Amino acid sequence: MHRRHPHFARRFGAAFFVPALLLSGCAMGGDPPATTSTEVSAMQQRFIVRYTPGSAPERDPALVADRIAQSARSAGLVDGKGVPGKVTWLRRLAVGADVVSVDPQLDAAQAQRLLDALNAEPDVEYAEPDSRMTIGPGPEMRMRGPAVD
Numbered sequence: 001m002h003r004r005h006p007h008f009a010r011r012f013g014a015a016f017f018v019p020a021l022l023l024s025g026c027a028m029g030g031d032p033p034a035t036t037s038t039e040v041s042a043m044q045q046r047f048i049v050r051y052t053p054g055s056a057p058e059r060d061p062a063l064v065a066d067r068i069a070q071s072a073r074s075a076g077l078v079d080g081k082g083v084p085g086k087v088t089w090l091r092r093l094a095v096g097a098d099v100v101s102v103d104p105q106l107d108a109a110q111a112q113r114l115l116d117a118l119n120a121e122p123d124v125e126y127a128e129p130d131s132r133m134t135i136g137p138g139p140e141m142r143m144r145g146p147a148v149d
Helices: 006-027 037-041 059-075 108-120
Strands: 046-051 087-091 098-103 124-129
Touching: 037 059, 046 059, 046 108, 059 087, 059 098, 059 108
Parallel strands: none
Antiparallel strands: 046 098, 046 124, 087 098
């Protein structure tokens, strides 16, 4: 008869224990992590802008940076020399929106002015800060029907 190797049971147990431990940590949830300063600065430096279908920037991403720079100028976002910050087109998302970066970084009021100016344009569907999305607690949902105890 074969005798099982004594280390087999330990290795087998460890192979299942470690993943189970990691998964239980994911399921515990809790409060979402606090926003770090790098995320805050990214929210005031990178923006997502979705142009309406058929508009020139929607058809040609090369026009996006110039259009956003024009919006920044119209919102009064210029430096001491009267020059707006550099707007860089980063990529087009699968939903058709464009991600752009503004340098130098805007403060919260300037970022809001830029977003307001962009959202006021007729060919912009929406403009928002590029921020990290997390799963967190949502609103309490009421159930239909009789309560189950």
